[in-house]
Amino acid sequence: MDINRTTTLGTSNSLLNYMRSSTSKYNELSLQASSGYKVTTLSDDPSSTRTLVSISSQLKELNTYLDNMTSAQTELDTLDSTLSSVTDLIQKATDLATQAANGTYSDEDLANIKTQVDEIIKSVVDLANTKYDGKYIFSGTATSTQAYEITYDTDGNIESILYNGTLPASDYERYVTISEGVSVSINANGQSVFGTYTATDDNGTPIDPSDDVAATGSGLLYTLGVLSESLASGDQTAVSSCLTGLGTALDNVSATRTKFAAVSNKFELTQDVINTTITTLKTYQSDLRDTDLSEVMSDLAVQQTALQATYKVFSQVSSLSLLDFM
Amino acid sequence: MSLVSSLNIAQQALSVNQAAITVISNNIANVDNENYSKLRVELADVINYDYLADPTTQANSLNGVQISQIKRYSNAYLQSYYWSENSTASYYEKYAQIASNIEDIVNELNDTGLSNALSKFYDAVNALNETPTDKSARENFVSCAENVCSVLNSYYNSLTNIKENLVGDYQTADSVQNSEIGNNIKTVNDLLDRLANVNENLLKTGTLGISSNSLLDERDALISELSSYINIDVDLQTSGAASVSLGSYRLVNGSEVVGYLDAATGTASKPAQINIVNSEGTTLYADINNSITGGKIGSILDICGSSTIDFTISGVIDQLNTIAQSFANIMNDIQTGDPEGDGTTALCLNAAGTQLILATENIFLNSETGLRTNITAGNISMNSAIIADSNLVAAARVTISGTTPLSYYQDDIGNNANSTLILASRDTTYSTTTYTPSVVNLGGQTLEGYLATFASTVGYDVDSINNSLSTQATVLNEIESQLQSETGVNLDEELSDLIKFQRAYEAAARVFSTCNELLEELINLGR
Incomplete structure (x- = not known):
């Protein structure tokens, strides 16, 4: 028997098969062209599936980091402008102390200066209690606790300025994650920046300096408190010795500002790196997943021609019959 | 005497050609029937003369034409190759279908x-x-x-x-029997019954005659369908009856079904246990799962099983x-x-x-x-x-x-x-x-x-199953078209045969009328 015998059913079956595969290729291409994606199921291109799934979660992660830095930068800006105001106030206090140490001022003048210094102290405490997004930024992690409490005695003199936030020795840092595995602290400890102050206890009247309990505290607030006390008592030597403390406090605030300026810089650098990474990943993702339209459109045209040819052949072959010649 | 004999030969030719045209019309009627095997009338002259006699005696003893057999176009090798490949193709077809459902569920490329x-x-x-x-x-x-x-x-x-x-649910027999695999097994058992029935008729009629040809077509169709459910070995006997085995287990032996499939409860790692039972439902062989390697049932057992290699x-x-x-x-x-x-x-x-x-x-x-x-x-x-x-x-x-x-x-x-x-x-x-x-x-x-x-492992697995399927489908298509070219009907061929037999009929009719005229001449001569 002749192996090349073609049968009517066989011919139409094989033509039908070709037509089916042409149609399915055509459908696949038009799907790619209309959806814009060449990979829509896991098995479309298994070698890039892993990368595509990874890239999509990586992109989301990187965008989170960018958002984090934008929001953290606003908090850092608040911190910096607060500390800048503090710097101005220290400068003002230094000017007043320098004037008062001159020795040419009367007691009345000194009392006047003390009132101004007290105002400065109050402003510093207000600044130390700055809130950002509902959080006291200098309270460490005790974000709902007001950082400083100021108390006055019956004469209207400052009695104490105490810090209520997380102590410097404790885990006071609040962290922001800015890139894979990197988180940075974005808050300064209030006590480290401003210090504390408890006034000299003069242990009742009449005033007997020998049983006084000396003023305690640290940092800027201590210096300002002592300055206020010295001005009240007219002790110009003590006033002049406060100048050193004010200088140290100024340096301390500047150092803190520098530290967080460095964090801001780090943000900027990290943002640049992340933006570059995002661009690279998106390009890669698009290479793997997106349809190359010009290629698909030309393939589509080729496939369309092939399909039309198949239709034509099918109709011609089907109409071909010996019957027509009988 | 010899004129009457010529008349007889012509009359014989008329009926043989008429029968041939009947066969052609049957072929044409079945041109679109996938399971039909083309039939063809094979002719032979009736030899009934003495080789030693003189030529005139020899000519006078010629006895015309007869139908020696109605040949059914078939190819046993291709047919059984088709059955075994069909089993594998059905296996991958089902596997790919389930795998694509799974792939859709865990499609991590979606935004959901x-x-x-x-x-x-x-x-x-x-x-x-x-x-x-x-x-x-x-x-x-x-x-x-x-x-x-x-x-x-x-x-x-x-x-x-x-x-x-x-x-x-592998713990409940009802649940296993009403699942897809249970229904497939019912279909298989039904096919086994029908095949045994066809075998019985084939054993009765033998291989001769048009009626046995249509039985053979039915036999082949039943085995093809059976092969899409399970892997089978077919043993064709001279009577045309087909004995069918699954691995080393005989299922149909001549006119008798000796083993039905039965789906029983399984274990967590083997969701259904397939047994071979007799017609009374008594288990003959328990747990023959490993013997089922092809067909839809094979793929369901594999994809629901606990193999560490397969998907x-x-x-x-x-x-x-x-x-x-x-x-x-x-x-x-x-x-x-x-x-x-x-x-x-x-x-x-x-x-x-x-x-x-x-x-x-x-x-x-x-x-x-x-x-x-x-x-x-x-x-x-x-x-x-x-x-x-x-x-x-x-x-x-x-x-x-x-x-x-x-x-x-x-x-x-x-x-x-x-x-x-x-x-x-x-x-x-x-x-x-x-x-x-x-x-x-x-x-x-x-x-x-x-x-x-x-996600990428699932992608690779599904892709590899799809590749196996398309390879297997190509193989099956190839065999199908080969088989079709061996057994199918070509309309042009039938039409040319039709013309051939029509002309032969016309010629025989002319011989008949010529003889008739000669006879009439002879009768008039005697008047």
């Missing part, structure tokens, strides 16, 4: 998958990290964590549903379980344990949100036991205590000691060291040695990395 749910979860952790005291950030964390659970649950349930539709539903579920258990362990350890081993303790807020307290509630639990052990994709759920009070989510982490007791930290509600740890876990790679107290082994990958690998 697990990787998207995990991204949203980490976003929520990030928001919590930014403002640990914000109630809405905490509620958001809870709903995103619940979302991860429900995606895992729905993956698990959809996969389990597919499996139950295919093989039912199976339970393999996919196992990987999802690893993801669920690992995710739950990582989060629970950060929530209540000390995964870094640095002596720190996780703290959450009190109900009022004003102070830190010890975190004791796990985030994820096994919904069946209420414990944090044996969590799977099917049972992972949020701890209801956390859902009721989102302040119980630990965002803070501190070192508690004699000099710094819990009360020392109680106001530090903005501490976010613990949520920072959760964020860091996103980029941590896990293998057996890196994590305590729970063992988390993601083969040295991150959780999302493991998920991506899982």
Whole structure:
């Protein structure tokens, strides 16, 4: 028997098969062209599936980091402008102390200066209690606790300025994650920046300096408190010795500002790196997943021609019959 | 005498050609019937003369034409090749169909998958990290964590549903018998009965005659259908009856079905046990699963089984379980344990949100036991205590000691060291040695990395099944067209045969009328 015998059913079956595969290729291409994606199921291109799934979660992660830095930068800006105001106030206090140490001022003048210094102290405490997004930024992690409490005695003199936030020795840092595995602290400890102050206890009247309990505290607030006390008592030597403390406090605030300026810089650098990474990943993702339209459109045209040819052949072959010649 | 003999020969030719035209008309009628094998009339002259006689005597003893046989076009080798390849093709066809359903369920390239749910979860952790005291950030964390659970649950349930539709619940006989595999087995048994019936008729009629040809066509069609369900070996006998075996087990022997299939309850790793039973339902051979390697039934058994090589539903579920258990362990350890081993303790807020307290509630639990052990994709759920009070989510982490007791930290509600740890876990790679107290082994990958690998493994598996299918389909198409070219009907061939027999009929008719005229002449001569 002749192996090349073609049968009517066989011919139409094989033509039908070709037509089916042409149609399915055509459908696949038009799907790619209309959806814009060449990979829509896991098995479309298994070698890039892993990368595509990874890239999509990586992109989301990187965008989170960018958002984090934008929001953290606003908090850092608040911190910096607060500390800048503090710097101005220290400068003002230094000017007043320098004037008062001159020795040419009367007691009345000194009392006047003390009132101004007290105002400065109050402003510093207000600044130390700055809130950002509902959080006291200098309270460490005790974000709902007001950082400083100021108390006055019956004469209207400052009695104490105490810090209520997380102590410097404790885990006071609040962290922001800015890139894979990197988180940075974005808050300064209030006590480290401003210090504390408890006034000299003069242990009742009449005033007997020998049983006084000396003023305690640290940092800027201590210096300002002592300055206020010295001005009240007219002790110009003590006033002049406060100048050193004010200088140290100024340096301390500047150092803190520098530290967080460095964090801001780090943000900027990290943002640049992340933006570059995002661009690279998106390009890669698009290479793997997106349809190359010009290629698909030309393939589509080729496939369309092939399909039309198949239709034509099918109709011609089907109409071909010996019957027509009988 | 010889004129009458010529008349007889012509009359014989007329009836033979008429029969040939009948066969052609039968062929043409069946031109679109896939199962039909072309028939052809084979002619032979009737030899009835004496070779030693003189030529005139020889001529006078010629006896015309007869139908020697009606030949059925068939090719036993191709036919049985077709049956065995059809079995394999049906196997891959079913396998690919189920695999593509599974692929659709776990399509991580969609925006609705697990990787998207995990991204949203980490976003929520990030928001919590930014403002640990914000109630809405905490509620958001809870709903995103619940979302991860429900995606895992729905993956698990959809996969389990597919499996139950295919093989039912392996513990209940009714359920197994009413599943797809049970119904397929009923069809197989029905086909076996019909084949035995055809065999019986073939044994009665023998191979001769048109009626046996249509029986042979029916026999081939039944075996073809049977081969799409299971792998079979066919033993064709001279009578045309076909004996059918599955592996080494004989199912049809001549006119008798000696073994029916039966689907019985199985085990977790073997969802249905296939037995061979006799017509009374008595088990002849138990557990012949390993012999079924082809057809739809073979692929259902394989994809629902527990092979570590093949792509199976339970393999996919196992990987999802690893993801669920690992995710739950990582989060629970950060929530209540000390995964870094640095002596720190996780703290959450009190109900009022004003102070830190010890975190004791796990985030994820096994919904069946209420414990944090044996969590799977099917049972992972949020701890209801956390859902009721989102302040119980630990965002803070501190070192508690004699000099710094819990009360020392109680106001530090903005501490976010613990949520920072959760964020860091996103980029941590896990293998057996890196994590305590729970063992988390993601083969040295991150959780999302493991998920991506899982997705690509499914992709590779489905792709390879699709490739096998298309290869097998090509093979089958090739055999089908070869078989068709051997056994099918070509209209042009039939039409030319038709003309041939028509002309022969016309010629025979002319001979008949010529003889008739001669006879008439002879009769007139005698008048």
